[in-house]
Amino acid sequence: MSDERKVAKKGYFHCHMPTRVIFGPGRLSEIGDVCREFGKKVLLFSDPFLKKVGLTERVIGYLKKEGLGVTTYDTIKSNPLCTSVDEAAGILKEEKCDFVIALGGGSTIDTAKAAVVVASNGGKSWDYVWGSDHEPVSVTDVSYSIITIPTTSGTGSEVTPWIVISNPALKGQKAAFGDYRLVAKVSVVDPELMVSMPPALTASTGIDVLSHTLEAYVNVNATPLANMLALDAIKLAAENLPTAFGNGNNLEARAKMAWADVLAGWTISHAGTGLPHAMGMAAGGLYDIPHGVSIAPCLAKWMEFSLASSLNKFASVAEAMDNDVKNMPLRKKAEKSSELVKQLLKDVALDVTFSDLRVTENDIDYLVEVVYTRFGGDVESCPRKPTREEVAELYRQCL
Amino acid sequence: MSDERKVAKKGYFHCHMPTRVIFGPGRLSEIGDVCREFGKKVLLFSDPFLKKVGLTERVIGYLKKEGLGVTTYDTIKSNPLCTSVDEAAGILKEEKCDFVIALGGGSTIDTAKAAVVVASNGGKSWDYVWGSDHEPVSVTDVSYSIITIPTTSGTGSEVTPWIVISNPALKGQKAAFGDYRLVAKVSVVDPELMVSMPPALTASTGIDVLSHTLEAYVNVNATPLANMLALDAIKLAAENLPTAFGNGNNLEARAKMAWADVLAGWTISHAGTGLPHAMGMAAGGLYDIPHGVSIAPCLAKWMEFSLASSLNKFASVAEAMDNDVKNMPLRKKAEKSSELVKQLLKDVALDVTFSDLRVTENDIDYLVEVVYTRFGGDVESCPRKPTREEVAELYRQCL
Numbered sequence: 001m002s003d004e005r006k007v008a009k010k011g012y013f014h015c016h017m018p019t020r021v022i023f024g025p026g027r028l029s030e031i032g033d034v035c036r037e038f039g040k041k042v043l044l045f046s047d048p049f050l051k052k053v054g055l056t057e058r059v060i061g062y063l064k065k066e067g068l069g070v071t072t073y074d075t076i077k078s079n080p081l082c083t084s085v086d087e088a089a090g091i092l093k094e095e096k097c098d099f100v101i102a103l104g105g106g107s108t109i110d111t112a113k114a115a116v117v118v119a120s121n122g123g124k125s126w127d128y129v130w131g132s133d134h135e136p137v138s139v140t141d142v143s144y145s146i147i148t149i150p151t152t153s154g155t156g157s158e159v160t161p162w163i164v165i166s167n168p169a170l171k172g173q174k175a176a177f178g179d180y181r182l183v184a185k186v187s188v189v190d191p192e193l194m195v196s197m198p199p200a201l202t203a204s205t206g207i208d209v210l211s212h213t214l215e216a217y218v219n220v221n222a223t224p225l226a227n228m229l230a231l232d233a234i235k236l237a238a239e240n241l242p243t244a245f246g247n248g249n250n251l252e253a254r255a256k257m258a259w260a261d262v263l264a265g266w267t268i269s270h271a272g273t274g275l276p277h278a279m280g281m282a283a284g285g286l287y288d289i290p291h292g293v294s295i296a297p298c299l300a301k302w303m304e305f306s307l308a309s310s311l312n313k314f315a316s317v318a319e320a321m322d323n324d325v326k327n328m329p330l331r332k333k334a335e336k337s338s339e340l341v342k343q344l345l346k347d348v349a350l351d352v353t354f355s356d357l358r359v360t361e362n363d364i365d366y367l368v369e370v371v372y373t374r375f376g377g378d379v380e381s382c383p384r385k386p387t388r389e390e391v392a393e394l395y396r397q398c399l
Numbered sequence: 400m401s402d403e404r405k406v407a408k409k410g411y412f413h414c415h416m417p418t419r420v421i422f423g424p425g426r427l428s429e430i431g432d433v434c435r436e437f438g439k440k441v442l443l444f445s446d447p448f449l450k451k452v453g454l455t456e457r458v459i460g461y462l463k464k465e466g467l468g469v470t471t472y473d474t475i476k477s478n479p480l481c482t483s484v485d486e487a488a489g490i491l492k493e494e495k496c497d498f499v500i501a502l503g504g505g506s507t508i509d510t511a512k513a514a515v516v517v518a519s520n521g522g523k524s525w526d527y528v529w530g531s532d533h534e535p536v537s538v539t540d541v542s543y544s545i546i547t548i549p550t551t552s553g554t555g556s557e558v559t560p561w562i563v564i565s566n567p568a569l570k571g572q573k574a575a576f577g578d579y580r581l582v583a584k585v586s587v588v589d590p591e592l593m594v595s596m597p598p599a600l601t602a603s604t605g606i607d608v609l610s611h612t613l614e615a616y617v618n619v620n621a622t623p624l625a626n627m628l629a630l631d632a633i634k635l636a637a638e639n640l641p642t643a644f645g646n647g648n649n650l651e652a653r654a655k656m657a658w659a660d661v662l663a664g665w666t667i668s669h670a671g672t673g674l675p676h677a678m679g680m681a682a683g684g685l686y687d688i689p690h691g692v693s694i695a696p697c698l699a700k701w702m703e704f705s706l707a708s709s710l711n712k713f714a715s716v717a718e719a720m721d722n723d724v725k726n727m728p729l730r731k732k733a734e735k736s737s738e739l740v741k742q743l744l745k746d747v748a749l750d751v752t753f754s755d756l757r758v759t760e761n762d763i764d765y766l767v768e769v770v771y772t773r774f775g776g777d778v779e780s781c782p783r784k785p786t787r788e789e790v791a792e793l794y795r796q797c798l
Binding site: 011012013014015016017018019020021022023024025027224228229232255259262263326327 | 410411412413414415416417418419420421422423424426623627628631654658661662725726
């Protein structure tokens with residue numbers, strides 16, 4: 001996939017969206033039928049909240065009704081740890097499961113994907129991450145099919161090849177890796193499952209959708225496919241996130257955010273992310289901040305920083321977010337994009353600074369180092385490639 | 400897939416775009432590498448024109464360089480015959496090929512897909528078609544991977560599950576069938592291959608792209624995915640078809656039409672086609688008319704007929720085709736859509752009538768019967784469902 005991205009500049013691109021998406025309220029009940037072709041025994045990944053509210057049991061019921069054997073791994077927490085992944089991989093092998101289902105948010109889906117890598121290839125999950133202190137081990141085999149059932153609308157992980165995990169032994173550092181064979185075979189996207197998300201989680205995951213698509217759309221790896229997906233998702237997020245945040249029971253807004261998240265996942269699968277993700281993940285690793293929240297402080301400032309390098313694209317972002325700007329002159333319209341993002345952050349109570357998230361001036365040198373060593377690809381792909389000093393200054397402006 | 404389409408109205412939809420698309424000028428040279436994972440011996444489908452200009456040989460060279468065994472079936476003609484399919488299926492089995500490559504336009508790709516059905520399941524290809532004088536035989540197995548290399552930008556067949564074939568024993572009647580497992584595993588879309596298309600073929604295939612997306616976008620099975628794909632493709636076709644028609648060497652216009660065709664293929668994979676396709680295919684079966692040409696006479700008239708039933712959608716079509724209409728009132732904007740299509744048809748010398756294509760008043764009863772018996776799904780999905788009398792009247796108005 002990285003090779004494909006390298007040649008994007010020559011007018012080459014590729015499309016790879018193999019996940020069969022089954023979308024609609026109530027479609028969770030089809031999960032048993034969906035799984036029949038993948039084997040007899042499944043490891044179901046889930047989290048303590050979904051267990052508590054009975055959703056895990058409901059899924060187990062649908063699976064058992066089809067005669068499937070089910071083992072669960074349901075202790076996953078936000079910002080999943082490499083140690084948890086390794087534990088799950090052990091269970092996957094010991095229990096001789098045929099395939100996996102990830103029921104949950106990005107943390108659960110990433111844990112499931114990473115466990116498949118470890119169970120298929122051996123070693124430890126941290127061996128595979130990019131930009132760490134060691135050469136990453138290559139993924140050779142992917143021996144288990146992955147089915148995803150997202151319960152948040154944020155990470156896009158239900159359709160992407162990407163994984164982000166944290167290492168508790170290294171100050172909780174986050175790192176990413178991925179392989180195109182880890183893309184889910186099927187994703188059941190049922191907006192009814194998102195209704196239970198509290199407003200704060202709706203906001204942080206929704207801002208993740210917005211930032212995925214914004215960063216990918218303006219970055220230098222954007223392809224015709226990514227451009228189309230991104231603009232549609234930006235429009236959906238701008239129109240529906242405040243509604244879903246204000247009234248979590250609005251199923252139409254939930255459905256539109258869930259669909260925007262699928263589009264955003266496909267977008268970053270083809271064009272990657274950009275500097276806000278790198279800056280946010282560096283901070284999020286240090287202070288265990290929810291992923292979407294960690295990106296919020298720098299999103300609009302980074303847009304202002306990048307604006308002049310891609311006026312047409314930022315103007316299109318503004319138009320996708322607010323049709324009323326359509327007759328403005330180009331520069332004005334482009335400038336409007338960061339204002340609209342600031343307004344949206346305020347509307348969902350995420351107008352936060354890095355200081356609000358405990359980051360201090362003293363952390364900045366360390367964070368800049370993490371941005372460049374672990375998320376260098378996100379810097380390289382920016383429409384205005386920043387220097388180290390400029391990244392430090394962006395952190396400073398967002399304290 | 401038909402089940403999925405039936406439930407589209409309940410807010411359910413699905414996405415299934417498994418084809419890995421490798422897009423860009425010159426990428427044909429990657430075909431050998433692409434094929435390695437699919438087996439040792441391939442049946443290459445092609446046509447006499449591509450053989451004459453040396454393209455078939457070029458592809459054989461790339462394949463042999465990778466050590467692949469190659470058998471060719473290169474006698475395919477426009478509006479492919481079920482008898483030709485059956486012959487090719489025999490070769491596929493006798494030669495014990497592992498997979499197939501279709502190098503050509505829709506006729507070649509459809510022949511290859513249909514030959515895979517017959518070689519995998521037995522019988523004759525006409526046994527499998529829908530809406531004929533017999534119950535269609537179901538596709539049980541799909542035993543050969545399909546790789547497509549389109550050389551026209553029209554049918555979308557490089558990424559769809561659909562097949563259209565003609566029966567010489569039945570007045571050349573056309574009929575369709577399909578199965579989602581027939582979707583190509585990989586499609587190499589190289590716009591340099593489209594440069595050799597003469598203007599008339601550029602026009603007819605380009606109008607097919609436009610009609611696929613128009614019909615699918617306004618039809619009752621349209622999904623959020625299909626809507627997004629369709630609008631992007633309509634915009635690309637309106638902007639680039641006259642350029643590609645006027646100057647076939649304009650590689651940028653060729654690339655944009657090739658991409659629009661992929662989008663159009665995905666669109667109809669999810670939302671099907673509508674009445675103009677049914678009317679055109681009925682006429683095209685009777686008089687062996689190129690597919691895109693057969694649709695041209697009725698496209699704008701059908702839009703006028705359907706307009707009021709879907710004002711918002713036709714207004715969006717107009718805006719996609721010409722940004723200058725954006726500030727018009729809704730009804731005016733919607734009305735503009737059919738005018739823009741008429742203008743585009745004129746710009747590519749396809750402002751033809753059914754009479755120009757040899758259809759007469761005396762054929763109309765027969766054609767209406769074919770529309771309803773063979774392409775009933777295309778009638779059912781229309782935003783304004785016509786009566787038989789109205790279809791007859793549409794034919795009459797377009798003579």
